[in-house]
Amino acid sequence: xxxxxxxxxxxxxxxxxxxxxxxxxxxxxxxxxxxxxxxxxxxxxxxxxxxxxxxxxxxxxxxxxxxxxxxxxxxxxx
Numbered sequence: 378x379x380x381x382x383x384x385x386x387x388x389x390x391x392x393x394x395x396x397x398x399x400x401x402x403x404x405x406x407x408x409x410x411x412x413x414x415x416x417x418x419x420x421x422x423x424x425x426x427x428x429x430x431x432x433x434x435x436x437x438x439x440x441x442x443x444x445x446x447x448x449x450x451x452x453x454x455x
Contacts, residue, residue: 387413387415393414394450399425401433
């Protein structure tokens with residue numbers, strides 16, 4: 378059985394923020410999902426320079442960048 382999390386991503390019509398590490402093995406999935414989310418023009422893809430997927434959860438320098446971006450994005454869009 379297969380399942381595609383990006384199936385119908387074009388239906389997203391709310392502000393969208395996607396964050397990925399630039400060195401993440403999963404980066405391509407984020408980029409594909411971002412490209413498929415055509416229902417909103419208010420979207421942003423942020424790449425954390427040098428970070429792998431797992432490092433974005435615990436390395437202070439990456440977590441700080443992500444936290445700052447989340448604060449800015451939600452402050453603007455909520």
